[in-house]
Amino acid sequence: MTVHTLTASGLSAGYGETEILNDLDLAIPPGKITVIVGANACGKSTLLRTMSRLLTPHRGQVLLDGKSIHKTPPRELARTLGLLPQSPIAPEGITVADLVSRGRHPHQNLFSRWTRKDDEAVDVALTATKTVELADRPVDELSGGQRQRIWIAMALAQETEVLLLDEPTTFLDISHQVEVLDLLTDLNHSRGTTVVMVLHDLNLAARYADHLVTMTEGRIHVSGRPEDVLTEATVRHVFGLESRIIIDPTSGRPIMLPIGRHRMATGQDVKEDQP
C-alpha cells in the first residue's frame, strides 16, 4: 500500500462571492487519523469539500501526492480519495448490498462488466463494517447507526486509501458514535487508510485523533497531538468558551469540561452582568 500525502496551500474558497476559507495551509499526516474541529460556520465542511474536489478554490491548491486534485480527472481521483458527505441519500427501497456496490462506480466504465473483484470489494466492505447479515435488507428499514455503517461500507467498497468524512457521527446516539469511530480506527490500523473527519464532539475528537486540527474563521488555529492542542486557551480562542481540561483516566487523552454560569459546586452561580 502506497502512502499518500494530502496538503492544502494558500487555500481560499467559498460560495459565490463569499469567502469562507481564507489563505489556509494544512498538511494531512499520511496513514493517521486527523480530526477537524471548530465552531459552527468556521469552514470545516467547506475545507473538506474543497479538499475532495466538490468545491473549486478561488485561490491556492490542494495537492494529492504533489498533484493538484482539481486538475486530476474525477474518476481517477475517486480511486484514491473518498468522501462521505454529511447527508447522502438512499434511493427508496434499495438493498444494502446494492447501495454498497455503488461505491465501485469509479472502478467501472460504460463497457466494463461487474467482476469478481467488485464482489470481493463489497464483501470486504460489508465484513469490515459488520453488516454482512444486513446485505439483503432494504436500507430504509435500518436504524440510524446501521445506516451510517452502510454508508461507510459504501466508501470502503470504493477502496480509496484516503477517506474524508463530514460529521460521520451526527444524529447518532453516543454508543453508535463510539461504534463508528472504533470502526474507522480499525480501518486505519488494519489497512493504513488515512482518515480525515470533521467532528462536533471535542472529547471524542481528542480521544480518536492522532492529529487534531482546530479551525476558526476560515483558518487553521492550531494543529498537532490532541494533548498539545486541546487546552483551555484553545477552547477559549476557538469556541469563546471557558473550560477546564482534565485527563481521561481510560485513554490518557484530554477531556474538555465546559464552565457555564450555573451549577457551580461552590453554590455560587455567576450572575449575568446587569445591563
Add this chain to the structure above:
Amino acid sequence: MTSLTLNAIIEGRQRRGRRHFRLVGLMLVLVLAIFALTLSVGQSITPPGDVLRVLLGENVPGATFTVGQLRLPRAVLAVLAGLSFGLGGVAFQIMLRNPLASPDIIGISSGASAAAVFAIILLGMKGPMVSVFAVVAGLGVALLVYGLSSRNGVAGTRLILVGIGVSAMLESVIAYILSQAPAWSLQEAMRWLTGSVNGAQIGQALPLVLALVVFGGLLLSRSRDLEALRLGDDTAAALGVRVNATRIMIIIGAVGIIASATAITGPIAFVAFLSGPIAARIVGNNRSLLIPSALIGALLVLAGDYAGQFLLPGRYPVGVVTGALGAPYLIYLIVRVNRTGGSL
C-alpha cells in the same frame, strides 16, 4: 468463511438482477401483446394471420387499409411517443431527485408544444422542421427555468416552482395561438392541449426513431452516472462523477427526446410524470429505471389510446385518458411530499 459470505453476496446480486430482468421482460411482452391487440381488434376484428400478412407487405382486401393505414401508424407512434416520454421523464426525475421534476410539470412539454403550434399555425411549417423547432424551444425553456432557479446551485424545489409558473405562461400562449387559427378543427386543437395519436401517419415515426436513437442513446450512456446522482450531488461527485457535465448531458438528452415526441403527438398528459414512479414501484430502485420507465411509458400510451378509442363510452384522445390517470397521482404526490419531504 470469507468465501461463504462472498458467495452469498454474489448469489444475492444475481438473484436481484434476474428478478429485474424478468420484470423488464414481462413489461416488454405486455407492450408487444397490446401492440398486437391494437392491430387486430378495433371497430372490426382482423384475424392475426391477416395482420401478419399485411405487415409482410401482402395486399389483403379489407385488412390492408384498416391495419396498414389506420391501426399500424397509430400503434407505432403510440409506442415511440410512450418510450420517449417515459425515458425523458424519468431522467429528469432522477437527476433532480424529485418525482415532480418531470418535463411535463416544469414547462418543457408546454414549451415544445407552444413552439410546435407557433411553427405550424403562424409560420406554416411542416414535418421534421417542426420537430427541430420544438426541440430548440424545449431546450430554451429548460435553460430559462434552470437559469431562473439557480442561485448558489440549483435547488430542486425552486426549479419545480419556477417551472410550474413558466408552464402556466406557455399554456396561455398555446391557447392564444389556437384562438388565432382560422377554421381550426377541435380535434387538432386537442392535440396541443392534451396530446393524441389521432390521424397518425407512418412517416411521422422517422423523426421519433431518430430522436430515440440519438437522445435516448445519450441518456442510456449516462445511466451509471445518473444512478450515482441518486445518492446526492456530493456523493456522486465523491464517486468521480462530473456532476455539472452529467446534468447538461441529461438535460440535452431528456429535453431532446421529450420535445421531439411532443412536436408530433402533442404533450400526452402526465406520461412523462407517471412512468418513472410506476416503474420504480414495479422493479424497485436497485437498478437503473431508464428502460423500465420507457416501457411503462409505451404501455401507458398504447393502453390509454386503446381505452380512449374502444373501451370507454365515446372516443377520447389518449391525453385525456392519461390525464385522468395522472391528476389524482399528482395530488397524492403533493400531499405526500408535503408531509414527508420524500424524494423519488
